[in-house]
Amino acid sequence: MIETVQVEVGRGRPAFPVDILTLGQARIVRIPDIDRIEWPATALFDALTADDLRAAAGLVPAGTVDAEAATLLLSFNVYLIQTPAFTALIDAGIGNGKQRLDRPAWHRRDGPFLDLLGRLGVRPESVDIVVNTHLHADHVGWNTVLGDAGWEPTFPRARYVAPRAEFDHWNRLHRVEPSAPVLHGAFADSVLPLEDAGCLDLVGSSAEIAPGLRFEPAAGHSPGMCVVRLTLDAASVLFTADVLHHPLQFARRELVSNFCADPQAARATRERILTENAGTGTILAPYHFASPAFGRLQREAAGARFVPLPLSSAQA
Known part of the structure; x- marks a missing residue:
């Protein structure tokens, strides 16, 4: 059961929903x-047609496709892990x-993420590890905040972990033209x-990041992207x-996002990961799914179906 909590962050902002999964x-x-x-x-999947979107209504969770407006529902999620050993x-x-x-929705934002962390009892200095699965701009933004001397680590005690192959790729591009806006x-x-x-x-x-937390290779979307597996006595996440990127990719397995650097490798990676985890009880935590984002893969004749974990509601 997932507890969805509406967190008040003040400063005239609306409450934000966070989903809390407790495992042991x-x-x-x-x-x-x-x-x-x-x-x-079509900004996410340029192969989609109007007919595809109309047909998708029965294939995805309610509200995640608007065929009339030709839009898909996305979120940009950070996942917090708290165990007795690390945060x-x-x-x-x-x-x-x-x-x-070139990304107006991301430009000079003033979002409440750190306020949300604080309301959850997490101060920046209490974070031990920040994991970057890859280095695209929408996955690394809270690595840093602007200080007196420029951009500095947001979480001053944290070890920031990233795939070496991913860093090396983008660093080569940066060195060729340091003034270019890489990523x-x-x-x-x-x-x-x-x-x-x-x-x-x-x-x-395939590195171990912390006890029970490790990278698994998942290149294709970007040159060195990894997924992260948390192994607990109670479950694997x-x-x-x-x-x-979207629940539609369970029903339309051939869909590859416009942002995938190597579409063939991205498709093969997704097929492998879905096949390996279907029917195992592993809980998936996708980055771009709106609530309910946590779910399991149910094995079926046609492949795998994503079954969101049930939600309950509370107020923080």
């Missing part, structure tokens, strides 16, 4: 940096104050400051990064 002594929280945004369907964040959203001129500028303002601060830990695609 562990608590896993979906915290949206941007929640429930209507994204133009970790999986991916780091879009962040605040970042210059993203919409995110490499310069949300990644390199971590290296300068000495807190960036570059690891292999797989944070799927951008292996999936």
Whole structure:
């Protein structure tokens, strides 16, 4: 059972919904940096037609496809993991104050993410690990905040972990033209400051990050992307990064997002991960799914069906 909590953050902002999954002594929280945004369907999957969208209504959770408006419902989720051994964040959203001129919805944002963390009892200095599954701009924004001397780590005690192959790819591009806005500028303002601060830990695609927490390779969407698996006595949770962008990809397995660098590899990675985890009881935690985002894969003759975990509601 997932508890959906409406968290009041003050400053005249509306309450934000967070989804809390408790597994034994562990608590896993979906915290949206941007929640429930209507994204133009062909801006995500250019192969979709109007007929496809009309047919999708019965294939996906209610409200996630608007055929008339030709939009898909997305969120940009950061996952908080709290165990007796560590406090970790999986991916780091879009962040605040970042210059993203070609992404108006991300440009110089002033979102309540840190307020939400605080209301959940998590101060920046209490975070032990920040995991970047890959280095796209919408996954690294909260790595840094603007300080007196420029961009600095948001979580001052944290070890920031990223796949080495991913960093090396974007760093090569940055070195060729240092003034170019690599990753919409995110490499310069949300990644390199971590290296300068000495807190960036570059690891292999199958590395153990912490006890029970490890990377698994998932390249295709980006050159070195990984998914993250949390293994507990109570369950296994797989944070799927951008292996999936929308529930429609369970029914339309051939769909690959416009943002995938290697569509063939991205499709093969998704098929492998869905096949390996279907029917195992593994809980999926997708990055871009709106609530309810947590779910399991039920094995079926045609492949796998995503079954969201049931929700209950509460107020924080």
